[in-house]
Amino acid sequence: MAYDLEFEKPLAELEKRMHALQRKGEHLKPDELLQLHKAEQELHNRTEEIYKHLTAWQTVQVARHKDRPYAADYIRLMCDDFFELHGDRSFGDDHAIMAGPAKLDGNSVILVCHQKGRDMKEKQFHNFGLAHPEGYRKSARVMQQAEKFGFPIICLIDTSGASPAMPDEERGQAEAIAFNLYLMPRLCVPIIATVIGEGGSGGALAISIADRILMLEHSIYTVASPEAAASILWRDNAFAPQAAEAMRISARELKALNLVDELVPEPLGGAHRNHRIAADNLKAALLKHLVELKRLPIDELLERRYQKFRTIGKFGQAS
């Protein structure tokens, strides 16, 4: 997989040099072999270096990388089986949210995930991961089912926000999101939400009221997408990079602020470089938290979930 982001240019150069040598295969001279090893080592080090110090805007680019694993990839790589359920039983089916029962290491769980879609055709089908009200209502339906059968809920978050079109207003986007915020604090099963790419605004929050909030190392979670925030703050979304910087949206910063529980490590150079490792890391983290949460009596689980959100906020006292 090629390095194709702007800030990865030095890496792309190195990779090019390496590939040239690799192509020689068997015919490599000893000093060339040495060169190759050196180049590999340097690429490793430089990648580590660059990815350790990503700016907010660079993180946004990684979180939105076209090859980044999407929910459907994680499901395929982590779960033994997944049966997708469709429809909100009142208006339609939203393809921006996938939901249904799955087996995760022998456990029955309910998955609720945003799905963005990779090529243009897929993206259009999934509406770029921008969920409609019927998507949130499908989530609510399936989560209530999880509660009925006592299945833990696992949510994978990857959206820049809820769909902002006129038909969404007509069908009550605000109510659909609010309903989930009202429902999820009281669901009597463990809930784990993981931001796998972009966690954008109310559209992300609507399936993120969880006992544990995890974030992949290079994912972002924002009150509004950087573009929307720039548009609100300065009436110009060209300032998205500045908005991203100021809002502290990277997983690392949010962990430091104690707003998320755990970072899930990504393979070197981002999850898009190795889907398998990314999925294995995520699976391990999910299973670890599942075991911990399943041990808690329901009353305590709900009380802790309530307090988790009740205590978020920073304020002072007027002098």
Place this chain on the structure above:
Amino acid sequence: MVKEAIPPSTSFGNQPKPGLPVSGNLALKCPKCKALLYGREWEKDLKVCSHCNYHFKLTAHERIDLLVDPGSFVEMDADVISVDPLNFVSRLQVYAAKLDEERQNAGLNEAVVVGHASIEAMPVALAVMDFRFIGGSMGSVVGEKITRTIELSIEQRIPVLISSASGGARMQEGLYSLMQMAKTSAALARLGEAQIPFFSLLTDPTTGGVTASFAMLGDVIIAEPGALVCFTGPRVIEQFMHIKLPEGAVNSEFALQHGMIDTVVHRRELRQTLARLLRLYKCNRS
């Protein structure tokens, strides 16, 4: 920092009837129909245009005077103020400085005023948002004060009334702001379990994260006529869909027509409507 919490409203206690405090405006123009309105008349009309029914925005204290029994409002948590949790500095925006400025300009410590009061002698917990303070946006303090109001309502077993006026979540507090949607909604879920009614009043404008959390969770949702009520603002919808929306495309009447709210009530009738609801939803058991 702020010296005085909130200047005492001139109208408390000494006003015979519910209404609005008198200001010095001699004449003004209606922003909607451009008609010339005379200050005195306009105030008598509760700041509603007598020609086109345009409902001007009210400050939180004007709203409280309008809704509750004179002198019955007791403010809580007026001294809870925003800090700058992210050290938000960007492109001429210094959040800490902006907070100071807004406190001066609005004469309020934050975008919501909360407390308890009575309406026709029936007690309510009350939270009233004020659009003047950073667009009525919800950050940590707004979320916290609204949550405390809901908790008061649970503790005292009295209904809660939240009057919204907000552009949504406050960008300058980042994820803290988003999480206030979760916090307030979770508190309302507890209120629901306690079987205590919540009346949500939507005023111009109620948008974004406020609409997508507590504002839409009322047992009864009332809006003032012509208020902008939506999740996504018209400007963003237009940009996203590459269309031009007609004036008032997403407002109270639109929300009513699409089944999102229960009723649209003229400002003049708000107080008696709320009183009726308080009587209708009075608990039979206690």
